[in-house]
Amino acid sequence: MADRQIVRGELIGDRFVLDSPLGKGAFGAVWKATDRQNGDAIVAVKLLFDKYRQDKKMMGRFLQEAKILARLQHPGIARSIAWDAEGPDAYLAMEYIEGETLDQKFEGNSRDNSPIPKEGIAWICDQLCAAISHAHQQNVVHRDLKPRNVMVNKRGARPFVKVLDFGIAKILVGSEIDPTTVGRVLGALLYSSPEQICCKPID
Numbered sequence: 001m002a003d004r005q006i007v008r009g010e011l012i013g014d015r016f017v018l019d020s021p022l023g024k025g026a027f028g029a030v031w032k033a034t035d036r037q038n039g040d041a042i043v044a045v046k047l048l049f050d051k052y053r054q055d056k057k058m059m060g061r062f063l064q065e066a067k068i069l070a071r072l073q074h075p076g077i078a079r080s081i082a083w084d085a086e087g088p089d090a091y092l093a094m095e096y097i098e099g100e101t102l103d104q105k106f107e108g109n110s111r112d113n114s115p116i117p118k119e120g121i122a123w124i125c126d127q128l129c130a131a132i133s134h135a136h137q138q139n140v141v142h143r144d145l146k147p148r149n150v151m152v153n154k155r156g157a158r159p160f161v162k163v164l165d166f167g168i169a170k171i172l173v174g175s176e177i178d179p180t181t182v183g184r185v186l187g188a189l190l191y192s193s194p195e196q197i198c199c200k201p202i203d
Contacts, residue, residue: 004050006018006029006031006047008020012033012045012047012089012091012093013082013084013087013089013091013093015035015036015037015082015093016033016034016035016036016043016045016082016091016093017033017034017036018031018032018033018045019031019032019033019034020032022044027048027049027052027058027062027167028046028047028048028049028052028062029046029047029049030044030045030046030047031044031045031047032044032045032096033045033093035081035093038081042096043081043093043094043095043096044078044093044094044095044096044097045091045092045093045094046091046092046093046094047089047090047091048062048085048089048090048091052090053090059085059090061167061168062085062090062092062167063085064169064171065092065166065167065169066080066083066085066092068140068166068169068171069083069092069094069166070083071138071140072134072135072138072140072166074130074131074134074135075160076127076128076130076131076134076161076162076163077131077134077135077162077163078094078095078097078151078162078163078164079094079095080092080093080094080095081093081094081095095162097151097162097164098154098157099151099152099153099154099157099160099162100151100152100153100154101147101148101149101150101151101152102124102147102148102150102151102152103146103147103148105152106147123159124152124161127160127161128145128150128161128163131161131162131163132145132163135163135169139171139172140166140169140170140171140172141169141170141172141202141203142163142166142169143168143169143170143192143196143202144165144167144168144169144191145163145191146190146191149163149164149165150162150163150164151163151164170202172202172203
Protein backbone atom coordinates (compact mmCIF):
# COMPACT_ATOMS: atom_id res chain seq x y z
CA MET A 1 0.00 0.00 0.00
CA ALA A 2 1.48 3.35 -1.07
CA ASP A 3 1.43 6.21 1.41
CA ARG A 4 -0.85 9.06 0.45
CA GLN A 5 0.49 12.60 0.51
CA ILE A 6 -0.43 14.35 3.76
CA VAL A 7 -1.00 18.08 3.33
CA ARG A 8 -1.53 21.16 5.49
CA GLY A 9 -5.19 21.81 6.29
CA GLU A 10 -6.16 18.13 6.20
CA LEU A 11 -8.75 17.07 8.78
CA ILE A 12 -7.87 14.02 10.88
CA GLY A 13 -10.50 12.14 12.85
CA ASP A 14 -13.09 14.85 12.09
CA ARG A 15 -11.35 16.88 14.77
CA PHE A 16 -7.69 17.77 14.19
CA VAL A 17 -6.64 20.19 11.43
CA LEU A 18 -3.03 19.67 10.35
CA ASP A 19 -0.86 22.78 10.35
CA SER A 20 2.83 21.96 9.86
CA PRO A 21 5.09 18.88 10.05
CA LEU A 22 7.12 18.48 13.24
CA GLY A 23 9.09 15.38 12.36
CA LYS A 24 9.19 12.17 10.37
CA GLY A 25 10.43 8.72 11.32
CA ALA A 26 10.61 5.26 9.81
CA PHE A 27 7.02 4.40 10.71
CA GLY A 28 5.12 7.67 10.77
CA ALA A 29 5.05 11.46 10.86
CA VAL A 30 4.19 13.97 13.56
CA TRP A 31 2.27 17.14 12.72
CA LYS A 32 1.39 20.27 14.63
CA ALA A 33 -2.38 20.65 14.50
CA THR A 34 -5.38 22.44 16.00
CA ASP A 35 -8.11 20.66 17.96
CA ARG A 36 -11.51 21.87 16.72
CA GLN A 37 -13.27 20.23 19.67
CA ASN A 38 -11.16 22.07 22.21
CA GLY A 39 -11.16 25.72 21.19
CA ASP A 40 -8.53 25.22 18.46
CA ALA A 41 -5.94 24.21 21.06
CA ILE A 42 -2.53 23.33 19.61
CA VAL A 43 -1.74 19.59 19.66
CA ALA A 44 0.75 17.15 18.15
CA VAL A 45 -0.67 14.38 15.95
CA LYS A 46 1.32 11.23 15.19
CA LEU A 47 0.19 9.53 11.97
CA LEU A 48 1.16 5.96 11.14
CA PHE A 49 2.20 5.49 7.51
CA ASP A 50 -0.50 3.74 5.45
CA LYS A 51 1.83 0.91 4.42
CA TYR A 52 1.96 -0.27 8.05
CA ARG A 53 -1.81 -0.44 8.53
CA GLN A 54 -1.78 -4.09 7.41
CA ASP A 55 1.26 -4.96 9.52
CA LYS A 56 -0.12 -6.61 12.66
CA LYS A 57 3.09 -6.09 14.61
CA MET A 58 3.29 -2.38 13.77
CA MET A 59 -0.39 -1.82 14.43
CA GLY A 60 -0.05 -3.66 17.73
CA ARG A 61 2.86 -1.44 18.74
CA PHE A 62 0.97 1.70 17.69
CA LEU A 63 -2.12 0.68 19.67
CA GLN A 64 -0.02 -0.23 22.69
CA GLU A 65 1.62 3.21 22.72
CA ALA A 66 -1.83 4.86 22.59
CA LYS A 67 -3.14 2.70 25.44
CA ILE A 68 -0.01 3.26 27.53
CA LEU A 69 -0.21 7.05 27.18
CA ALA A 70 -3.90 6.93 28.11
CA ARG A 71 -3.05 5.31 31.45
CA LEU A 72 -0.04 7.51 32.25
CA GLN A 73 -1.32 10.74 33.77
CA HIS A 74 1.69 12.67 35.03
CA PRO A 75 2.93 16.25 34.44
CA GLY A 76 6.32 14.88 33.36
CA ILE A 77 4.85 12.69 30.57
CA ALA A 78 3.38 13.99 27.30
CA ARG A 79 -0.39 13.73 27.72
CA SER A 80 -2.57 11.67 25.39
CA ILE A 81 -5.64 13.46 23.98
CA ALA A 82 -7.24 11.04 21.50
CA TRP A 83 -6.39 8.14 19.24
CA ASP A 84 -7.97 5.97 16.58
CA ALA A 85 -6.84 3.06 14.44
CA GLU A 86 -10.14 2.05 12.84
CA GLY A 87 -10.88 5.09 10.66
CA PRO A 88 -9.16 6.25 7.46
CA ASP A 89 -6.11 7.33 9.47
CA ALA A 90 -4.28 5.66 12.34
CA TYR A 91 -3.44 8.60 14.59
CA LEU A 92 -2.45 9.50 18.12
CA ALA A 93 -3.09 13.09 19.26
CA MET A 94 -0.93 14.31 22.12
CA GLU A 95 -0.14 17.40 24.11
CA TYR A 96 1.94 19.84 22.03
CA ILE A 97 5.13 20.82 23.85
CA GLU A 98 6.99 24.01 22.98
CA GLY A 99 10.65 23.50 23.72
CA GLU A 100 13.70 21.51 22.66
CA THR A 101 14.96 18.00 23.24
CA LEU A 102 17.50 17.42 25.96
CA ASP A 103 20.25 16.59 23.46
CA GLN A 104 19.51 19.85 21.60
CA LYS A 105 19.79 21.73 24.89
CA PHE A 106 23.12 20.09 25.71
CA GLU A 107 24.46 20.88 22.24
CA GLY A 108 23.32 24.51 22.48
CA ASN A 109 24.87 25.01 25.90
CA SER A 110 28.09 23.39 24.68
CA ARG A 111 28.29 25.70 21.66
CA ASP A 112 27.78 28.74 23.90
CA ASN A 113 30.28 27.43 26.45
CA SER A 114 27.61 27.75 29.15
CA PRO A 115 27.21 24.35 30.81
CA ILE A 116 24.05 23.63 32.77
CA PRO A 117 24.75 24.24 36.50
CA LYS A 118 24.89 21.20 38.77
CA GLU A 119 21.67 22.32 40.40
CA GLY A 120 19.98 22.34 37.00
CA ILE A 121 21.22 18.85 36.16
CA ALA A 122 20.00 17.60 39.55
CA TRP A 123 16.58 19.17 38.96
CA ILE A 124 16.27 17.58 35.49
CA CYS A 125 17.23 14.17 36.91
CA ASP A 126 14.72 14.57 39.74
CA GLN A 127 11.92 15.39 37.28
CA LEU A 128 12.87 12.47 35.04
CA CYS A 129 12.92 10.05 37.96
CA ALA A 130 9.47 11.22 39.09
CA ALA A 131 8.00 10.68 35.61
CA ILE A 132 9.60 7.27 35.10
CA SER A 133 8.67 6.21 38.63
CA HIS A 134 5.04 6.98 37.80
CA ALA A 135 5.29 4.82 34.68
CA HIS A 136 6.81 1.99 36.71
CA GLN A 137 3.97 2.24 39.22
CA GLN A 138 1.65 1.59 36.27
CA ASN A 139 3.80 -1.43 35.29
CA VAL A 140 5.20 0.35 32.22
CA VAL A 141 8.90 0.32 31.25
CA HIS A 142 9.89 2.91 28.62
CA ARG A 143 12.81 0.94 27.05
CA ASP A 144 14.01 3.92 24.96
CA LEU A 145 14.77 6.67 27.46
CA LYS A 146 17.44 8.93 25.94
CA PRO A 147 18.05 12.70 25.60
CA ARG A 148 16.25 12.79 22.24
CA ASN A 149 13.07 11.52 23.93
CA VAL A 150 13.07 14.13 26.68
CA MET A 151 11.66 17.60 26.01
CA VAL A 152 12.73 20.62 28.06
CA ASN A 153 12.09 24.36 27.92
CA LYS A 154 13.95 26.79 25.73
CA ARG A 155 15.98 29.52 27.38
CA GLY A 156 13.93 32.11 29.18
CA ALA A 157 10.82 29.92 29.40
CA ARG A 158 9.42 28.34 32.52
CA PRO A 159 11.40 25.14 33.19
CA PHE A 160 9.78 21.76 32.60
CA VAL A 161 10.70 18.19 31.69
CA LYS A 162 8.50 15.94 29.55
CA VAL A 163 9.19 12.33 28.60
CA LEU A 164 8.18 11.47 25.02
CA ASP A 165 7.83 8.44 22.75
CA PHE A 166 6.50 5.32 24.45
CA GLY A 167 6.51 3.57 21.07
CA ILE A 168 8.53 0.55 22.28
CA ALA A 169 7.47 0.70 25.92
CA LYS A 170 6.44 -2.54 27.57
CA ILE A 171 3.60 -3.29 29.94
CA LEU A 172 4.98 -5.69 32.50
CA VAL A 173 3.08 -8.86 33.36
CA GLY A 174 5.05 -10.37 36.21
CA SER A 175 8.50 -10.99 34.77
CA GLU A 176 7.45 -12.40 31.40
CA ILE A 177 9.33 -11.45 28.23
CA ASP A 178 7.24 -9.91 25.50
CA PRO A 179 6.95 -12.84 23.03
CA THR A 180 7.03 -10.46 20.07
CA THR A 181 10.51 -9.25 20.97
CA VAL A 182 12.32 -12.37 22.15
CA GLY A 183 15.84 -12.33 20.71
CA ARG A 184 15.54 -8.72 19.53
CA VAL A 185 17.18 -5.66 21.07
CA LEU A 186 14.93 -2.60 21.01
CA GLY A 187 16.00 0.91 21.89
CA ALA A 188 19.24 2.88 21.61
CA LEU A 189 22.25 0.74 22.51
CA LEU A 190 24.05 3.45 24.52
CA TYR A 191 20.98 4.01 26.71
CA SER A 192 19.80 0.43 27.17
CA SER A 193 20.00 -1.55 30.38
CA PRO A 194 22.21 -4.69 30.47
CA GLU A 195 19.21 -7.02 30.69
CA GLN A 196 17.61 -5.25 27.71
CA ILE A 197 20.75 -5.76 25.59
CA CYS A 198 20.97 -9.41 26.66
CA CYS A 199 17.27 -10.00 25.87
CA LYS A 200 16.55 -10.93 29.48
CA PRO A 201 13.35 -10.13 31.43
CA ILE A 202 12.98 -6.40 32.06
CA ASP A 203 11.66 -5.09 35.36
